[in-house]
Amino acid sequence: MSLDMTQVLTLLQEHQLFTAVTGDQSREFTSVTYDSRQAQPDTLFFCKGNFKPEYLTAAKAAGATGYVSEKTYAEGKGMTAVTVTNIQQAMALLGAAFYGYPQNDLFIIAFTGTKGKTTSAYFEHHIQRTHTHDQAALFSTIDRVLGNQPAQRFKSDLTTPESLDLFHDMRAAVDNGMTHLVMEVSSQAYKKNRVFGLTYDVGIFLNITPDHIGENEHPTFADYLHCKEQLLVNSRTCIINAETDHLEDVYQAAKTSTEPENIYLYARKGAKIQLPLDLDVQFSNDEETLHDSAFDVAAVSDKGRALALNGTYELSVPGDYNESNAASAIIAGALSGATAAEMQTALTTVHVPGRMEMVTSKQHGTIYIDYAHNYASLKALLSFLRRQTDAGEVIVVLGSTGNKGVSRRKGFGKALSEEADRAILTTDDPGYEDPRTIAEEIDSYIDHDKVTVSFEMDRKTAIKQAINMSTKNDIVVLAGKGEDNYQKVNGVNTPYETDVTIAKNVVEEL
Numbered sequence: 001m002s003l004d005m006t007q008v009l010t011l012l013q014e015h016q017l018f019t020a021v022t023g024d025q026s027r028e029f030t031s032v033t034y035d036s037r038q039a040q041p042d043t044l045f046f047c048k049g050n051f052k053p054e055y056l057t058a059a060k061a062a063g064a065t066g067y068v069s070e071k072t073y074a075e076g077k078g079m080t081a082v083t084v085t086n087i088q089q090a091m092a093l094l095g096a097a098f099y100g101y102p103q104n105d106l107f108i109i110a111f112t113g114t115k116g117k118t119t120s121a122y123f124e125h126h127i128q129r130t131h132t133h134d135q136a137a138l139f140s141t142i143d144r145v146l147g148n149q150p151a152q153r154f155k156s157d158l159t160t161p162e163s164l165d166l167f168h169d170m171r172a173a174v175d176n177g178m179t180h181l182v183m184e185v186s187s188q189a190y191k192k193n194r195v196f197g198l199t200y201d202v203g204i205f206l207n208i209t210p211d212h213i214g215e216n217e218h219p220t221f222a223d224y225l226h227c228k229e230q231l232l233v234n235s236r237t238c239i240i241n242a243e244t245d246h247l248e249d250v251y252q253a254a255k256t257s258t259e260p261e262n263i264y265l266y267a268r269k270g271a272k273i274q275l276p277l278d279l280d281v282q283f284s285n286d287e288e289t290l291h292d293s294a295f296d297v298a299a300v301s302d303k304g305r306a307l308a309l310n311g312t313y314e315l316s317v318p319g320d321y322n323e324s325n326a327a328s329a330i331i332a333g334a335l336s337g338a339t340a341a342e343m344q345t346a347l348t349t350v351h352v353p354g355r356m357e358m359v360t361s362k363q364h365g366t367i368y369i370d371y372a373h374n375y376a377s378l379k380a381l382l383s384f385l386r387r388q389t390d391a392g393e394v395i396v397v398l399g400s401t402g403n404k405g406v407s408r409r410k411g412f413g414k415a416l417s418e419e420a421d422r423a424i425l426t427t428d429d430p431g432y433e434d435p436r437t438i439a440e441e442i443d444s445y446i447d448h449d450k451v452t453v454s455f456e457m458d459r460k461t462a463i464k465q466a467i468n469m470s471t472k473n474d475i476v477v478l479a480g481k482g483e484d485n486y487q488k489v490n491g492v493n494t495p496y497e498t499d500v501t502i503a504k505n506v507v508e509e510l
């Protein structure tokens with residue numbers, strides 16, 4: 001893989017990003033990076049974000065011969081310097097070119113939404129693995145699967161990787177024989193131009209509620225919505241959950257680049273839709289259970305019927321909202337050519353780490369471990385579980401993260417007041433804050449006439465207490481950490497056994 005200066009300048013000029021160039025213009029680069037620690041001979045280095053000039057000095061010392069940035073630096077003397085109007089966009093364009101446009105060799109299915117991205121991406125990946133006989137890659141918040149060997153599976157740092165990493169990983173996936181890619185696209189990915197210039201074969205919009213607004217994320221809800229909608233603007237075929245808030249805005253965004261015959265709308269049967277739009281696919285379920293779900297999917301338009309996806313689907317992950325997530329994955333699967341039978345097979349065995357994990361105990365009811373960590377997700381989770389447990393109590397163990405998402409504390413108080421009987425407030429990634437103070441803040445939003453609250457800052461002890469106090473008709477919910485095996489404390493990822501392990505051990509010791 002390589003990139004020469006003629007390609008660099010042509011691409012930047014074509015996209016009106018080019019400002020100026022100095023130095024040797026006959027260079028060819030055999031490596032690209034935005035991190036000086038990765039630089040090597042003949043590297044093209046990108047100066048972006050919270051960049052410091054000494055990183056350029058370090059990159060040059062390691063052999064970098066060119067750099068791209070929004071201004072020139074004295075530290076880059078002797079290197080070819082290309083200045084651009086937008087470094088993130090330039091990096092995405094040049095990254096795609098350096099890695100030989102791997103997206104052209106992949107059928108790409110991309111999910112966005114405030115909640116359900118990871119879950120739906122896992123559902124879709126499972127469908128695609130079945131459909132393609134294991135030729136499907138996955139870029140999720142949890143992991144990046146670039147091939148079928150254990151060494152081709154990596155933990156993720158970001159929901160959507162930085163552009164150079166994204167195209168690097170796509171190239172690796174293609175070279176590993178992958179033909180399909182399922183990916184999550186965060187609003188930050190658009191805000192930071194990580195996916196600039198990328199077009200998806202199928203883009204799915206799941207839902208939007210206020211979240212990720214604040215310092216280092218989005219200044220306003222309007223900005224958050226705009227960034228999320230960019231996924232649809234950049235998709236050849238769009239799938240929209242017609243139950244989402246702001247449906248009109250979302251639908252209009254899809255229509256800016258996609259004909260209505262390539263926009264699919266789905267919803268639960270009987271759901272109230274905000275706009276007089278015709279649905280394409282409905283799903284329904286008369287029998288929810290705590291352990292899995294069997295729901296019906298039916299096309300209700302001509303273009304929906306052309307997908308041949310009608311049928312009853314058994315889903316190994318419970319929760320009414322997961323039926324909605326699965327419905328989106330089924331439509332995307334059908335658009336990629338997967339048959340209903342393939343999708344039915346896949347969904348019966350899918351597992352999403354840290355989402356709706358179950359640990360059962362005969363005397364103490366079922367324990368659910370779930371990543372729910374804001375109002376919308378906790379409300380969705382608890383209201384589903386509440387409906388399943390008329391006879392018993394809903395007992396919740398949770399905390400809230402320190403130094404970010406402060407509004408979640410109020411949301412937790414609200415969701416607990418609406419759906420829980422007991423809450424044990426504890427620690428969840430307190431960062432530089434005191435977990436007890438965070439817990440007290442959550443408590444200040446709880447209606448104490450409805451919820452009995454106690455405090456236990458050692459999360460393991462809190463989990464033991466919750467399981468021990470529950471009876472066989474109760475449900476215990478361990479919320480917020482999912483499969484995390486650390487607690488972020490004072491800037492350090494402190495090892496943590498995981499909620500699932502602790503719950504299993506407690507049950508074994510009973």
Ligand SMILES: CC(=O)N[C@H]1[C@@H](OP(=O)(O)OP(=O)(O)OC[C@H]2O[C@@H](n3ccc(=O)[nH]c3=O)[C@H](O)[C@@H]2O)O[C@H](CO)[C@@H](O)[C@@H]1O[C@H](C)C(=O)N[C@@H](C)C(=O)N[C@H](CCC(=O)O)C(=O)O
Pocket residue numbers: 034035036037047048049050051052055157158159160161162186187188189192212216217
């Ligand atoms: C605000 C934001 O988006 N920041 C991201 C951004 O940071 P940045 O460009 O400022 O980079 P930086 O890490 O501060 O460092 C500056 C530059 O110096 C370079 N450097 C640094 C040290 C050195 O020795 N040499 C060197 O060259 C770095 O490689 C970098 O290019 O680029 C970095 C990767 O290059 C990301 O890790 C970082 O994500 C931050 C940490 C983050 O976690 N952001 C969250 C908000 C986020 O993006 N979340 C979404 C999910 C949210 C959702 O669910 O919707 C996500 O997609 O993950």
Ligand SMILES: Nc1ncnc2c1ncn2[C@@H]1O[C@H](COP(=O)(O)OP(=O)(O)OP(=O)(O)O)[C@@H](O)[C@H]1O
Pocket residue numbers: 113114115116117118119120141206207321322324325354355356370371372373376377378380381
């Ligand atoms: N469609 C949905 N609507 C509401 N809540 C949901 C939905 N799907 C999942 N959830 C809840 O949200 C939690 C997080 O789900 P998931 O990880 O799939 O979402 P995400 O969009 O990837 O989230 P994040 O951006 O926080 O990583 C789940 O554990 C569940 O409690």
